[in-house]
Amino acid sequence: xxxxxxxxxxxxLLGRAFREIREQRGLSAGELATAxxxxxxxxxxxxxxxxxxxxxxxxxLAEGLGVRASRRRGVGKVRRxxxxxxxxxxxPPRRRG
Numbered sequence: 149x150x151x152x153x154x155x156x157x158x159x160x161l162l163g164r165a166f167r168e169i170r171e172q173r174g175l176s177a178g179e180l181a182t183a184x185x186x187x188x189x190x191x192x193x194x195x196x197x198x199x200x201x202x203x204x205x206x207x208x209l210a211e212g213l214g215v216r217a218s219r220r221r222g223v224g225k226v227r228r229x230x231x232x233x234x235x236x237x238x239x240p241p242r243r244r245g
Contacts, residue, residue, distance in 0.1 A: 158218050160197035167195040184212040 152160070170180055170191075177195070181188035186208060193199035194209070210216070 152243065155200075159200060162201075163195040163197040163199075164208060166191075166213070169215060170195075171211060175213075180209070180212060184208050186212075 154171060161245050170177070175183075176242055177191045180186070186205065191207070191209070193203070194201055
């Protein structure tokens with residue numbers, strides 16, 4: 149196996165961080181997908197380091213997990229409570245746009 153490049157290492161670390169926070173919140177990938185409107189397979193791919201996400205995807209998932217992202221500094225702060233409930237709502241959330 150070849151060594152990972154810098155970008156692959158970053159994607160793996162990012163994915164691990166998202167998975168860790170999601171699990172700390174007690175959410176499955178499916179529950180996060182339902183609550184945020186992001187496809188579950190995209191979430192799993194991100195967590196496994198196989199997806200190079202765009203800023204909007206990261207921002208939406210971070211918000212759903214209760215992580216504030218600073219666009220200027222690229223620094224995130226974890227809030228105590230996520231913005232989404234642990235139990236998915238009965239109707240999917242409306243997408244912004």
